[in-house]
Amino acid sequence: MRNVLLEIFDTLLAAYGPRFWWPADSPFEVCVGAILTQNTNWGNVEKAIANLKREGLLSPEGLRDIPTAQLAECIRPAGYFNVKSARLKDFIAWLFSEQRVGLADMFAGDWQELRVDLLQVRGIGPETCDSILLYAGHKPSFVVDAYTKRLFSRLGLISPKASYDEVRDLFMESLPADVELFNEYHALIVEHCKERCRTRPLCGECVLRFRCEYYRKGSSVTP
Numbered sequence: 001m002r003n004v005l006l007e008i009f010d011t012l013l014a015a016y017g018p019r020f021w022w023p024a025d026s027p028f029e030v031c032v033g034a035i036l037t038q039n040t041n042w043g044n045v046e047k048a049i050a051n052l053k054r055e056g057l058l059s060p061e062g063l064r065d066i067p068t069a070q071l072a073e074c075i076r077p078a079g080y081f082n083v084k085s086a087r088l089k090d091f092i093a094w095l096f097s098e099q100r101v102g103l104a105d106m107f108a109g110d111w112q113e114l115r116v117d118l119l120q121v122r123g124i125g126p127e128t129c130d131s132i133l134l135y136a137g138h139k140p141s142f143v144v145d146a147y148t149k150r151l152f153s154r155l156g157l158i159s160p161k162a163s164y165d166e167v168r169d170l171f172m173e174s175l176p177a178d179v180e181l182f183n184e185y186h187a188l189i190v191e192h193c194k195e196r197c198r199t200r201p202l203c204g205e206c207v208l209r210f211r212c213e214y215y216r217k218g219s220s221v222t223p
């Protein structure tokens with residue numbers, strides 16, 4: 001499986017080139033973006049983050065001190081703004097609890113223990129948690145999303161019904177614990193699923209078609 005996953009990675013990297021993820025100016029901005037991007041597209045997140053920057057709020061202290069309703073108004077472009085403002089507040093409250101003094105402190109200890117702790121924070125599910133660990137903390141925690149499940153189930157490497165943990169375990173157990181590899185791999189999966197392996201896949205020019213179960217079975221909706 002290791003070689004198969006690495007060959008897929010190499011093929012995607014050759015097709016799309018490095019993606020330079022995560023698009024953010026700081027690890028804290030990554031954390032905020034990972035929470036805001038739930039159930040919306042990245043363009044909306046960028047508008048919300050731009051608002052936070054303009055108001056001078058994009059810091060742990062800034063988000064801690066602003067009233068929740070005002071924060072909700074600021075992140076309105078990201079959608080579900082009342083829910084997301086509460087989630088940001090929960091994350092910030094957690095960040096300032098237990099004598100933590102910021103993100104560097106948060107990432108200083110055992111990251112596997114941090115993952116367990118982060119998953120206890122309301123509104124931080126596994127995808128958000130692993131995005132924070134990988135892209136803000138530079139920890140080797142593979143990120144799984146709906147694109148990952150779609151692509152690898154079509155390739156025939158996982159069940160379409162596989163759970164988040166089952167998919168993540170496949171990557172974590174098969175690949176070396178390499179932050180740069182995990183960073184690029186997730187970004188390439190997202191790019192490929194936006195460009196080719198869409199809900200209605202564009203298989204005709206897909207670089208993975210000759211190893212794809214979906215394509216072999218003739219399920220493609222494209223010529």
Ligand code: SF4
Pocket residue numbers: 151154155196197198201202203206207208209212213214215220
């Ligand atoms: S051949 Fe089609 S289904 Fe298979 S990975 Fe490519 S786009 Fe997706």
